[in-house]
Amino acid sequence: MVPLPYYLMLSGVLFACGVTGFLIKRNIITIFMSIELMLNGVNLSFVAFAAHWHALSGQVFVFFVMVVAAAEAAVGLAIIIAVYRTRETLNVDQVNLLKL
């Protein structure tokens, strides 16, 4: 038996690591992986609450989140390839055409 707050804290730590990576990383692929980490943290709290409230819809929602993550990964990685093709770099600091 594991108390629910432990799962929520683990989920929060994973989400915070994702946010930190999103903010401090400069490689566009690593930033993208941080987003996946955030999604995983949210999934864990979905499953924990599903078990806590005895509602299976939480687990179905995790399934949908995974589907969206897969679609996002496909499109996002295609965008990364397109960015690399035009800018020849993966560093987000050098992708600055929209900067004032």
Next chain:
Amino acid sequence: MLHLVLFSVFGAICVAGAVNLLVQRHPISSALSLIAVMASLAVEYLLLGAEFVAAVQVIIYAGAIMVLFVFVIMLLNAGQEEKLGGSRVAILFGIPGVLVGSGLIAWMLLEHSGTSEVTVGALPGAPNTIGWLLFHDFLLPFEVTSVLILIAIMGAVVLATREEIPAPGERGNV
């Protein structure tokens, strides 16, 4: 007791992998630590009784999505990330802010959510139960996600295809 031990061990692996993702400078190391995080998250799902979600986590996340990432890293020949300067204000205020914030959240969670405990196996998350739910209550969202996946595939193909550079002789005929 055993469940708490398993939770702690795999939770520690999760956090270590997440921190390693931040620390590593090469994207392939980050990708491998993310795979470790996802695999140990699957064990956490199993502890919560979500068998289907655990299997899907390993197959889709650790399998398909991360293979996609590794392929793109290989394809683009991503190298070491250059070191950041990092602002002093961020270090001065950011780290204490994060510590205070996470301490507050942990205190709130521990104090105000009571002694609710998640019992293992209390909720059957077997594939047949999830499948029944998916094809009865969530049939419309399920179909919508299939359309979403189709659109995503088409978008990925359109974005990633190289533009055709016409041969010198054919220029103007198009």
